[in-house]
Amino acid sequence: MKVRLVRRDSASRMAMLAAPVLALVLTCLTSLILFAALGKPAGVALHALLLKPFLSWYSFSEVLLKTAPLLLIAQGLAIGFRANVFNIGAEGQFVIGAICASAFPVYFPNGDLPMMLPAMIICGALGGMAYALIAAALRTRFGASEILVTLMLTLIAIQILNYLLLGPWKDPRGFNFPQTVMFPFNALLPILIEGTRTNISLIFALVASVFTYLMMQHHFGGYQLRTAGLAPKAALYAGFSAPRLIWISLAFGGLAAGIAGASEVAGPLGQLQRSVATGYGFAAIIVAYLGGLNPIGIVISSFIISALYIGGDSATVSAGLPVAAVEVFQGMLLGFYLLTFTLIRYRIEFDRRIAA
Amino acid sequence: MSGLEFLLAGTLAAALPMLLAALGEMVVEKTGLLNLGLEGMMALGAAIAFICVYHSGSHGLGFLAAAFAGALLSMLFAILVIGVRANAVATGLAVGVLGLGLSALFGKSYESLTVDGLPEIGLPVLSQIPLVGPTLFTQDIVVWLTILGTVGLWYVLNRTKLGLIISAVGENAEAARAIGYQVGAIRCAAVGFGGALCGLAGAYASTVYTPLWADGMIAGRGWIALALVVFGTWKTGRVVFGALLFGLLSLGELTAQAVGVGLPSQLLSSLPYIVTILMLTVISSRGLKSRT
Numbered sequence: 001m002k003v004r005l006v007r008r009d010s011a012s013r014m015a016m017l018a019a020p021v022l023a024l025v026l027t028c029l030t031s032l033i034l035f036a037a038l039g040k041p042a043g044v045a046l047h048a049l050l051l052k053p054f055l056s057w058y059s060f061s062e063v064l065l066k067t068a069p070l071l072l073i074a075q076g077l078a079i080g081f082r083a084n085v086f087n088i089g090a091e092g093q094f095v096i097g098a099i100c101a102s103a104f105p106v107y108f109p110n111g112d113l114p115m116m117l118p119a120m121i122i123c124g125a126l127g128g129m130a131y132a133l134i135a136a137a138l139r140t141r142f143g144a145s146e147i148l149v150t151l152m153l154t155l156i157a158i159q160i161l162n163y164l165l166l167g168p169w170k171d172p173r174g175f176n177f178p179q180t181v182m183f184p185f186n187a188l189l190p191i192l193i194e195g196t197r198t199n200i201s202l203i204f205a206l207v208a209s210v211f212t213y214l215m216m217q218h219h220f221g222g223y224q225l226r227t228a229g230l231a232p233k234a235a236l237y238a239g240f241s242a243p244r245l246i247w248i249s250l251a252f253g254g255l256a257a258g259i260a261g262a263s264e265v266a267g268p269l270g271q272l273q274r275s276v277a278t279g280y281g282f283a284a285i286i287v288a289y290l291g292g293l294n295p296i297g298i299v300i301s302s303f304i305i306s307a308l309y310i311g312g313d314s315a316t317v318s319a320g321l322p323v324a325a326v327e328v329f330q331g332m333l334l335g336f337y338l339l340t341f342t343l344i345r346y347r348i349e350f351d352r353r354i355a356a
Numbered sequence: 357m358s359g360l361e362f363l364l365a366g367t368l369a370a371a372l373p374m375l376l377a378a379l380g381e382m383v384v385e386k387t388g389l390l391n392l393g394l395e396g397m398m399a400l401g402a403a404i405a406f407i408c409v410y411h412s413g414s415h416g417l418g419f420l421a422a423a424f425a426g427a428l429l430s431m432l433f434a435i436l437v438i439g440v441r442a443n444a445v446a447t448g449l450a451v452g453v454l455g456l457g458l459s460a461l462f463g464k465s466y467e468s469l470t471v472d473g474l475p476e477i478g479l480p481v482l483s484q485i486p487l488v489g490p491t492l493f494t495q496d497i498v499v500w501l502t503i504l505g506t507v508g509l510w511y512v513l514n515r516t517k518l519g520l521i522i523s524a525v526g527e528n529a530e531a532a533r534a535i536g537y538q539v540g541a542i543r544c545a546a547v548g549f550g551g552a553l554c555g556l557a558g559a560y561a562s563t564v565y566t567p568l569w570a571d572g573m574i575a576g577r578g579w580i581a582l583a584l585v586v587f588g589t590w591k592t593g594r595v596v597f598g599a600l601l602f603g604l605l606s607l608g609e610l611t612a613q614a615v616g617v618g619l620p621s622q623l624l625s626s627l628p629y630i631v632t633i634l635m636l637t638v639i640s641s642r643g644l645k646s647r648t
Contacts, residue, residue: 034461038461038462086445088392088445088449138633138636138637138640141641142637142638142640142641143640143641144633144636144637144640144641145636145640147390147392147445148582148583148586148632148633148636149633149636151392151579151582152583152629152630152632152633152636153629153633155576155579155626155629156626156629156630159622159623159625159626160622160626162622162625163620163622163623166622167620282449282453285445285446285449286446286449286450286453289443289446321461321464322460322461322464322571323460324456324457324459324460324461324571325457325460325461326457327453327454327456327457327460328454328457328458328461329457330450330453330454330457331396331450331451331452331453331454331455331456331457332454334446334449334450334453335432335436335447335450335451335454338436338440338442338443338446338447338450339435339436339440339442341442342436342440342441342442343440346440346441
């Protein structure tokens with residue numbers, strides 16, 4: 001007897017919504033068991049992870065602060081993922097974006113440069129994009145896998161960051177800490193909600209979401225991307241240029257990650273430091289898939305993952321969990337989502353014929 | 357210890373975790389899959405091995421448990437990618453993130469504790485060779501077993517029917533299925549083998565190479581292993597050569613920092629990745645030419 005997966009003719013909207021919810025429930029149940037087995041107060045841990053972020057205005061604003069980069073990067077990546085262009089190096093593009101943006105305050109530390117902030121954001125965006133396009137060039141010209149190239153570029157980007165922070169860009173009055181000078185006031189993003197750290201990068205992310213929604217749903221380019229992802233041969237016969245889709249996918253992914261990197265140094269960090277590379281680029285891949293590669297879904301999933309980060313912080317205090325418990329949660333959530341998603345999109349069929 | 361002895365003795369030990377993980381991943385990739393979760397599987401293996409060795413004092417038990425843990429985690433990848441055809445890139449990352457998280461969770465109460473390393477065993481005659489003998493031919497048992505295992509793996513992949521089947525599955529899954537091979541089962545076994553080797557790699561890192569537990573101690577070795585497979589163009593001998601080269605580089609990086617060479621150590625750290633991109637480009641462009 002063989003077991004086969006048969007794709008359902010149409011996945012109902014109900015099913016698309018059920019998959020993530022089911023995944024979240026399964027993740028909670030599994031973590032409850034895991035935390036209990038490790039002797040941690042499971043109930044306290046889950047309460048901290050899932051509810052604490054929404055119980056105070058301050059922690060909620062922190063959720064919004066983290067949502068911005070995750071949402072922005074994930075929207076950029078999802079464009080490529082739909083066309084089967086797997087840019088997994090957003091982390092590197094994010095770091096390069098942060099570095100390019102930081103060049104202005106590092107060389108003009110008194111803030112005596114007109115248009116400082118716009119220059120930083122634009123430079124960050126272009127830097128991130130250029131870095132991603134290295135992979136596009138190698139893929140289209142030589143056929144080198146963009147998965148591995150973007151990954152390697154990320155590891156190189158982190159070394160570039162280390163080099164700058166330990167060498168030429170180190171703050172001379174920073175007590176030898178690997179970080180740049182504190183940025184002047186006009187190099188910082190305006191705060192969106194008074195009294196919190198949430199800044200206008202959230203607006204960038206929301207604009208990007210609207211843009212990708214319009215592009216994917218109502219524009220010919222989005223149609224080409226989706227076709228290339230679902231049926232590469234059909235896209236080829238229709239005359240869509242595969243190299244162009246690769247360039248477009250990587251360009252948007254790098255651009256978004258670059259802006260997010262620039263916003264991070266011009267936002268909550270206020271300087272370039274090693275902790276800029278904390279894995280937003282990798283988490284955004286999870287966000288993109290959890291959102292079903294759908295622009296609206298990604299808005300929701302970025303919010304959930306970001307709430308988990310804040311919840312994880314409070315779980316370290318109240319339940320004695322390590323910060324990495326958030327990673328356990330993220331990993332499980334994506335795993336269960338991929339599982340439930342397929343089971344909802346496919347029917348399991350038992351083939352009782354004996355193979356001839 | 358002189359500089360030369362330090363390099364000789366250290367290179368093998370530094371290369372070993374990367375080599376084990378890369379050999380495992382090479383087999384996985386030979387069957388046509390790409391598992392990006394190496395870093396996580398290694399971290400989980402490292403944590404499990406450390407905990408086992410800490411409580412039992414037995415390295416054998418630690419390595420066994422680590423291999424089992426790595427294989428178990430890799431089965432998650434197998435279920436999702438082979439079983440329900442989920443996207444391999446996303447699944448590999450999920451497995452990696454999960455492994456990193458679990459290792460930190462399990463290892464939390466063992467932070468900065470230490471265990472005993474393994475005694476070094478000198479090969480009878482060879483270790484008597486003046487100058488290089490005492491350092492090069494005196495290594496711990498895992499090194500000797502790995503060398504044996506690597507030769508064995510080369511033999512299986514290149515000289516046996518099993519090796520042929522593995523290549524057939526990777527190169528043309530449809531054809532392999534048509535002549536009656538269980539493609540799914542073979543891939544599953546390869547993924548499990550890769551996971552087990554990653555677990556062993558982690559175990560070596562946490563209980564022999566630096567016998568202590570610290571969160572994040574795998575420190576990118578999984579990503580280097582991934583690079584190594586490409587660098588070695590999916591051939592056992594070249595992967596071994598690459599691992600030794602990368603091991604030497606990582607030692608060179610430490611030495612450069614200690615001696616304070618003018619060359620930034622970050623450049624040395626980046627070299628494996630830069631070389632991998634170049635290799636990838638060369639290999640892929642050859643592939644393009646032969647296809648057109």
